Amino acid sequence: MSKSTINHVAQLAGVSIKTVSRVVNNEPNVHPRTRAKVEQAIEKLNYVPNQSARNLASHHAQMIGLVYEDPSIYQLPSAGYVLRLQEGTLRACRASHFELLIHPCNYHNPTVGEELKAVIQQVRPAGLVIAAPLSNMPKIVRAIAETGTPYVRLSPGSRSAKDFYLATNDREVSAEMTQHLVTLGHRRIAFITGHPDHRAVSLRFEGYKDGLAQSGIKFRPELVEAGDNSFLSGEESGYRLLQGKTPPTAIFAANDDMAAGVIRAADRLKIRIPDELSVAGCDDSALAQQVYPALTTIRQPISKMAEQAALALIDKSRNRQSAESSETRIIPSALKIRDSTGPAPG
Amino acid sequence: MSKSTINHVAQLAGVSIKTVSRVVNNEPNVHPRTRAKVEQAIEKLNYVPNQSARNLASHHAQMIGLVYEDPSIYQLPSAGYVLRLQEGTLRACRASHFELLIHPCNYHNPTVGEELKAVIQQVRPAGLVIAAPLSNMPKIVRAIAETGTPYVRLSPGSRSAKDFYLATNDREVSAEMTQHLVTLGHRRIAFITGHPDHRAVSLRFEGYKDGLAQSGIKFRPELVEAGDNSFLSGEESGYRLLQGKTPPTAIFAANDDMAAGVIRAADRLKIRIPDELSVAGCDDSALAQQVYPALTTIRQPISKMAEQAALALIDKSRNRQSAESSETRIIPSALKIRDSTGPAPG
DNA sequence: GTGAAAGCGCTAACAC
DNA sequence: GTGTTAGCGCTTTCAC
Numbered sequence: 007m008s009k010s011t012i013n014h015v016a017q018l019a020g021v022s023i024k025t026v027s028r029v030v031n032n033e034p035n036v037h038p039r040t041r042a043k044v045e046q047a048i049e050k051l052n053y054v055p056n057q058s059a060r061n062l063a064s065h066h067a068q069m070i071g072l073v074y075e076d077p078s079i080y081q082l083p084s085a086g087y088v089l090r091l092q093e094g095t096l097r098a099c100r101a102s103h104f105e106l107l108i109h110p111c112n113y114h115n116p117t118v119g120e121e122l123k124a125v126i127q128q129v130r131p132a133g134l135v136i137a138a139p140l141s142n143m144p145k146i147v148r149a150i151a152e153t154g155t156p157y158v159r160l161s162p163g164s165r166s167a168k169d170f171y172l173a174t175n176d177r178e179v180s181a182e183m184t185q186h187l188v189t190l191g192h193r194r195i196a197f198i199t200g201h202p203d204h205r206a207v208s209l210r211f212e213g214y215k216d217g218l219a220q221s222g223i224k225f226r227p228e229l230v231e232a233g234d235n236s237f238l239s240g241e242e243s244g245y246r247l248l249q250g251k252t253p254p255t256a257i258f259a260a261n262d263d264m265a266a267g268v269i270r271a272a273d274r275l276k277i278r279i280p281d282e283l284s285v286a287g288c289d290d291s292a293l294a295q296q297v298y299p300a301l302t303t304i305r306q307p308i309s310k311m312a313e314q315a316a317l318a319l320i321d322k323s324r325n326r327q328s329a330e331s332s333e334t335r336i337i338p339s340a341l342k343i344r345d346s347t348g349p350a351p352g
Numbered sequence: 353m354s355k356s357t358i359n360h361v362a363q364l365a366g367v368s369i370k371t372v373s374r375v376v377n378n379e380p381n382v383h384p385r386t387r388a389k390v391e392q393a394i395e396k397l398n399y400v401p402n403q404s405a406r407n408l409a410s411h412h413a414q415m416i417g418l419v420y421e422d423p424s425i426y427q428l429p430s431a432g433y434v435l436r437l438q439e440g441t442l443r444a445c446r447a448s449h450f451e452l453l454i455h456p457c458n459y460h461n462p463t464v465g466e467e468l469k470a471v472i473q474q475v476r477p478a479g480l481v482i483a484a485p486l487s488n489m490p491k492i493v494r495a496i497a498e499t500g501t502p503y504v505r506l507s508p509g510s511r512s513a514k515d516f517y518l519a520t521n522d523r524e525v526s527a528e529m530t531q532h533l534v535t536l537g538h539r540r541i542a543f544i545t546g547h548p549d550h551r552a553v554s555l556r557f558e559g560y561k562d563g564l565a566q567s568g569i570k571f572r573p574e575l576v577e578a579g580d581n582s583f584l585s586g587e588e589s590g591y592r593l594l595q596g597k598t599p600p601t602a603i604f605a606a607n608d609d610m611a612a613g614v615i616r617a618a619d620r621l622k623i624r625i626p627d628e629l630s631v632a633g634c635d636d637s638a639l640a641q642q643v644y645p646a647l648t649t650i651r652q653p654i655s656k657m658a659e660q661a662a663l664a665l666i667d668k669s670r671n672r673q674s675a676e677s678s679e680t681r682i683i684p685s686a687l688k689i690r691d692s693t694g695p696a697p698g
Numbered sequence: 699g700t701g702a703a704a705g706c707g708c709t710a711a712c713a714c
Numbered sequence: 715g716t717g718t719t720a721g722c723g724c725t726t727t728c729a730c
Contacts, residue, residue, distance in 0.1 A: 011723055022701045027725065035699055054473040058407035059723035062706045067404065068474075077435065085431040085638065089423065096456065105475055107415075107451055110442065127400040128414070129451055237642070270644070292431065293642065296583070298616070357707055368717045373709065381715055405707030408722045 010051040019047035030055055066130045066323065069105045070095060070316050073122065073146070074137035076110035086291050087308060091137050091160075094312030102320045107131060113140060119149035126153045133157060133319025135312055141171065142205060156322050158315035160308075161205075170318065172311045172335045176206050179304050179339040180213025181220060183258060183286055186341060188221040191350035192256040192284060196229040198243045198268070200260035204235065210260045210288055229254055233264045240267025248275055248283070255283060255350045262287035266297045269346065280348030290342050299345035307337045356397040365393035376401055412476045412501075412669060415451045416441060416662050419468065419492070420483035422456035432638050433654060437483050437506075440658030448666045453477060459486060465495035472499045479503060479665025481658055487517065488551055502668050504661035506654075507551075516664065518657045518681045522552050525650050525685040526559025527566060529604060529632055532687060534567040537696035538602040538630060542575040544589045544614070546606035550581065556606045556634055575600055579610045586613025594621055594629070601629060601696045608633035612643045615692065626694030636688050645691035653683045 012030075016023040021040060028036045029044045036044075047053075061067040072095050077088050092108065099106050109125055111118050126134070134157040140146045141159035150157050151169075159171035187195050197214045200207035211230075218225050228250070231243035240259055244267055247254055259265040265287030269279060277283050279299055287294060290305035314335065358376075362369040367386060374382050375390045382390075393399075407413040418441050423434050438454065445452050455471055457464050472480070480503040486492045487505035496503050497515075505517035533541050543560045546553035557576075564571050574596070577589035586605055590613055593600055605611040611633030615625060623629050625645055633640060636651035660681065 013723080023724080024701055024726090025699085028700085031725090037699060040699080054470050056408070056476070056723055057474040058404050058413065058476065059706090060725075061404035062402070062408050062708080063723080063725035065706075065725095085435050088435065089431050092454065096454075103474075105453055105455070105471065108438065108442075108454055109451070124400050125451065128403040128449075130402070130404065266642075292638070296612075296639065296642075359707080369708080370710095370717060371715085374716085377709090383715060386715080402707055405722090406709075408724080409707080409709035411709095411722075 010053045012053070012055070014051055015044065015047045015053050018051060019044045061130060066132050068103065069107050069129060069131040070099055070319055071107045071109055071126070071129070071131040071134045072137070072312070073109050073111065073134055073140060073150075075140050076112050086289075090308040091135075091312045094309035094314075095135055095316045097309070098313045098316030098320060102317075104132065104316075104320055111140070111146075113143060113146070119145055122146065122149050123153055126150065126155050131155065132323035133316070135160060135315045135319065137312070138206065139204065156319055158318055160311050160315055168332055170333050172315055172337060174306050174311065174337050174339045176209045176306075176339065177213040177216065179341065180210040180258075180288070181217035182213075183288075183304055183341055184214050184217025185221055186343070187256045187258065187284060187286065187347065188217070188223065190256075190284065190347065192254075193223060193350070194226075194229065194252065194254040195223070195256045195258060196231065196247050196254035198231045198233045198240060198247075198257065198259040198264050200233055200264070201235045207235065207260045214258060233259065233267075235261050235263060237263045237267045237270075240264025241271045242267070244268035244271030245275070248272065248277060256286070256347070257283065258286045258288075260288055262289045262291040262294045262301060262303055265301055265303070265346075266293050269297055269299075269301070279346050282351050284347040284350070286347055294342070294344070297346075302344045302347040303342050304339050305342045306339045311337050356399045358399075358401070360397055361390065361393045361399050364397060365390045407476060412478050414449065415453050415475060415477045416445055416665055417453045417455055417472070417475070417477040417480040418483070418658070419455050419457065419480055419486060419496075421486050422458050433635075436654040437481075437658045440655035440660075441481055441662045443655075444659045444662035444666060448663075450478065450662075450666055457486070457492075459489060459492070465491055468492065468495050469499055472496065472501050477501065478669035479662075481506060481661045481665065483658070484552065485550065502665055504664055506657050506661055516679050518661055518683060520652050520657065520683050520685045522555045522652075522685065523559040523562065525687065526556040526604075526634070527563035528559075529634075529650055529687055530560050530563025531567055532689070533602045533604065533630060533632065533693065534563070534569065536602075536630065536693065538600075539569060539696070540572075540575065540598065540600040541569070541602045541604060542577065542593050542600035544577045544579045544586060544593075544603065544605040544610050546579055546610070547581045553581065553606045560604060579605065579613075581607055581609060583609045583613045583616075586610025587617045588613070590614035590617030591621070594618065594623060602632070602693070603629065604632045604634075606634055608635045608637040608640045608647060608649055611647055611649070611692075612639050615643055615645075615647070625692050628697050630693040630696070632693055640688070640690070643692075648690045648693040649688050650685050651688045652685045657683050 012023045012026050015026045026044055029041050096106050137160045141161045161171055161173050199211050215225055233239035233243050257268050265285050268285050272279055272283050287301045287303040290303045294301040294303045358369045358372050361372045372390055375387050442452055483506045487507045507517055507519050545557050561571055579585035579589050603614050611631050614631050618625055618629050633647045633649040636649045640647040640649045
């Protein structure tokens with residue numbers, strides 16, 4: 007492995023190491039001819055700057071840290087979420103020659119704050135992307151803030167944060183989905199709520215009510231069932247709703263797993279989808295496409311949010327001034343209309 | 353953020369920085385009393401060693417790199433695989449205060465070798481874990497080997513590698529699954545093969561044949577269908593098999609997606625599982641538990657393999673001599689008996 | 699535009 | 715057991 011250093015390059019190019027440093031870092035004040043010479047030398051020697059040396063001298067690593075709740079406790083459903091986070095962050099990193107450090111953690115671990123601080127102090131990443139739900143947990147955010155490392159919070163739904171964060175329009179898009187069902191002729195539209203701890207999920211319920219109101223349809227409490235985000239709870243809610251006296255013609259669940267449960271319930275009850283019942287979910291998880299019929303759902307821009315967060319951090323570490331550390335950016339979610347929704351029967 | 357250095361600690365403890373370094377690195381030859389003093393000082397100053405400085409001086413980072421094929425091109429099915437890889441590697445890292453760098457790459461990218469070398473040269477991780485299928489691609493392995501960085505290959509199935517690698521007993525466990533079906537009374541056991549490029553998957557076919565042979569059952573080519581690892585190909589193979597003149601009583605598919613396809617086909621044909629047909633898959637993907645009835649399958653020790661790989665690398669970076677760089681370790685897979693298999697009908 | 703010198707905070711190699 | 719002295723390969727600061 008070639009282990010040429012900045013000194014070798016400087017020697018070959020006949021300049022000082024500072025000049026090499028300038029061209030490597032794309033700094034101004036280098037004569038084009040000099041730059042060309044240096045670039046040639048770099049090419050010839052196959053020079054790659056040593057990150058550790060760079061980090062030591064510049065006080066931070068060319069690295070972005072991604073912090074999220076460890077999915078193993080959630081089981082596999084959130085696999086897609088984590089992968090999308092990683093995908094977006096990686097896209098940003100790749101473009102800028104940064105590397106990605108992943109750090110899942112358990113919120114319930116009492117020393118998680120110390121742990122995070124230690125990691126940050128050890129590695130000194132240029133910035134941290136904090137994913138929901140950790141991004142809404144004061145303990146976590148405070149610990150990270152205390153280190154002085156720049157960070158961006160990813161909080162779908164939330165809109166109250168004071169520092170730099172990215173969110174999506176969960177509430178608005180849920181209203182949009184509701185209106186979509188109304189447009190298809192549905193009037194009795196049920197909703198299955200999710201786990202109360204999950205902030206974004208409860209915003210979806212608000213969005214559902216907004217959508218009804220905007221369409222001039224009265225909200226009926228009897229068309230609301232409480233789920234807990236699981237497939238099973240969706241299935242049970244489905245039975246209750248569909249076996250009631252005046253069953254809905256459409257069911258909107260606060261996540262895909264529950265919507266899939268509804269599909270199973272309908273299947274068992276010999277109710278055809280979408281002919282007799284429309285079903286909509288939320289998340290666009292892997293399940294949405296595996297289920298039959300493929301699920302109409304809402305796709306959150308997880309990957310894009312993560313990408314923008316990382317990009318902002320990378321930017322900040324370059325133009326050290328930028329900052330605007332209390333910006334807020336909303337990246338809209340999108341309806342994914344598939345086969346589980348259709349015109350209302352009759 | 354406290355930014356105390358080794359010097360501060362040395363001063364407070366009244367020793368030289370070298371002694372501090374020794375206790376931090378758990379090196380021998382430090383008097384217990386001295387050690388205690390130093391540890392107190394560390395505690396009081398909240399000292400955390402600066403990784404960059406350490407890396408620079410010691411020529412490698414306290415970091416493990418995980419290299420795998422970028423799943424976005426595979427779509428979400430391999431999400432579980434990637435997450436298990438990460439989980440295992442993280443477990444090893446966490447225990448040793450190493451950090452994890454993830455680096456998915458596209459095998460078909462012509463410059464992937466250069467890219468990997470650049471990353472390695474930049475970050476200088478203590479070692480690299482290379483996951484299948486990249487671990488079987490000479491281009492990748494060669495590029496990494498050229499950098500001189502220690503690496504471990506994860507190659508389920510493969511057993512030919514000359515350097516340090518971990519594998520599982522894909523072939524044997526597939527034979528075991530076949531025998532399990534025989535034990536349940538099945539005699540006409542069909543097999544659906546997977547994508548020919550996927551090495552481990554083809555070993556499963558060999559295992560199936562072994563299992564038949566070991567049970568004294570004649571191998572029948574008409575009971576073999578060629579799939580391509582997709583749900584759809586499994587469904588189609590299922591129809592062909594189940595609508596033949598003498599349909600099988602059990603179908604063993606080379607992966608879970610295809611097995612799920614078979615379940616769907618059986619459902620459409622009103623064939624009850626497991627009463628009339630047993631179905632077995634392979635991988636224990638998330639799908640296996642979402643499908644109804646829950647799928648009997650084979651669980652590969654992906655996470656454990658990744659963990660052991662990382663552990664070996666970490667070990668090597670500590671006791672720089674160890675090496676044994678051409679060891680081979682087999683970690684067995686396990687049968688996961690669920691609800692899709694049962695006694696043969698009649 | 700360019701360069702010289704002084705570190706960044708640690709480990710390595712050798713004293714003692 | 716413990717300390718001294720050099721670096722590791724860069725960035726920074728400031729001079730020219």
